[in-house]
Amino acid sequence: MGMKRYSAFAIAKGAMSWHQNWERAWRSPAPKAKYDAIIVGAGGHGLATAYYLGKNFGITNVAIIEKGWLGGGNTGRNTTIIRSNYLQDPSAAIYEKARSLYETMSQDLNYNVMFSPRGLLMLGQTEHEVRGYKRTVYANNLQGVETRWIGPAEVKKLVPIINIDGPRYPILGALYQERGGTARHDAVAWGYARACSAMGMDVIQQTEVTGVKTEGGKVTGVETTKGFIGCDRLGMVVAGHASVLAEMAGFRLPIESLALQAMVSEPIKPAIDVVVMANTVHGYMSQSDKGELVIGGGTDGFNNYTQRGSFHHIEETVRALVETFPIISRLKMLRQWGGIVDMTGDRSPILSKTPVDGIFVNCGWGTGGFKSIPGSGWAMAELMARGSSPLTEEFSMYRFREGKFIDESVAAGVAH
């Protein structure tokens, strides 16, 4: 096993052989008959869960099973925003854990995930929003999450292309998280996959789970398109298809699957070096290292598994951003796509044991999955290895029954 370390020296050495002899970043093995743990879903969250199972708990007899290709779902479809400025304590804890792990991820994984803590602004454009975000700032300060409230003049200084006066909603200030930012989404999945493979884990792509086998209320394995694979512990980490998988195991999750869209513009010269979220008019934007403006908006309102969204939401998002940043009005959009997000009633995730012994779920990240990948994997691994984790305690799937919501739909607006 092992893996060759990536370094400047390795690149120089690779150049000697015209870069023809680089080894594959991860193996593509055939599945074994049985594993200690199986993770379904080789997206960011699934791979991170497997990685921390190995790194923190020494559990390396692990398979990560993926229906398509790794990182091909929401991990490769999001707008790459990383922040942790949430209102509720349990959310702030897990998102801040994730954000702090992003800071050292490239070194940990020996893979450049291009984490760029460029700063993130959530604009306050109504009196309500201003009060709500100021409340979040106070909460964040108590939680040890570094955020502050800044006025319109400082917003304008940070984002010269912004229209402060606004045709509809003037910008009254912003919740500013200086340590928020972006990272390269694909690289996060690739980096984790490479590290998992190096620990001896099997990343098994193009293998769909078609059934979950249980015996006496305990999981024994999964049926797949490549046959039965046994396991002692099963982690379901599949976002949009969480309900489908849970149904195979005989329980229902408080999840509905909706389409969320994003798009990128043609590349332009550097114009904006922070992330801006405008939740009242409803759009958010940052600029990628290639120069494309990366744009996201809101979800559709109806259940959907097709990875195609409604056109009028694109229109709404673009309209919101054109009024916020008038200079983008003549830009062409290069690509547009959709992903299926798993929404819970309180817009907070589920990291939980389930009615079936040995099955754990990690889902419900809704529109806010990418930023939480390392924290989610860290916590989920602890939950699977030890049966509990301080980070997942509040995120049980039974919290709805108990009325213990972690209400971020009010705290964070719709866009995450």
Add this chain to the structure above:
Amino acid sequence: MLTLECPYCGVKAEETELQPGGEAHLKRYGPGSTDEEFDGYMFSRKNPKGVHFERWRHAYGCGKWFLAARCTATLEVFGTYPAQTSEPPAELQAKIKAKRPNWEGYK
């Protein structure tokens, strides 16, 4: 673009005229019900990949609530019907069954 025919006014309404309202034929539980029943009704909504029955409102038309049968895996619309029903009409169920032989039927 999603188009649904309003069963009340007969207008073929496109999506921006409509407001989605979630799962249809909900049995509502209130005071006196068990925690499981209330949780099931309030939060554990059906989320099938395939045939799904939903509430919609013709918000920018006649304003009335109606129900629709739709496929969440293909976005195909099977039909719409008035809201004053406790389960999908038999002929609509037959039509869906003809198009989706593996469909387990309305439960």
